[in-house]
């Protein structure tokens with residue numbers, strides 16, 4: 001029970017990858033701009049060196065972010081779209097277990113993890129019991 005409350009603050013894998021891609025792109029651009037300051041303010045040889053280092057690290061960060069976006073794209077092609085039992089919206093599951101993109105509920109496709117209320121359709125007998133106990 002404790003774990004669920006902590007975990008709810010984290011986002012789904014797809015959102016996480018998008019966030020890291022964005023952060024790396026912003027960081028790379030910031031480094032390039034900071035490096036250019038070495039040329040703009042005429043700090044001489046040290047300034048030019050700073051600009052070169054900033055450009056190289058910035059370019060590497062932006063390349064890494066492109067790699068992350070590419071990986072996220074590859075992963076989302078293998079994602080399974082399910083209707084979240086918590087909020088009723090269609091969300092993507094990457095891998096066996098992922099969180100709902102809207103309400104952060106943990107959803108699992110693994111039958112071993114199937115609880116009383118999971119992403120999988122429940123057994124007919126159980127489903128009848130559930131609808132009887134949780135009538136809105």
Ligand SMILES: [Zn+2]
Nearest residue numbers: 084087100103
């Ligand atoms: Zn949801």
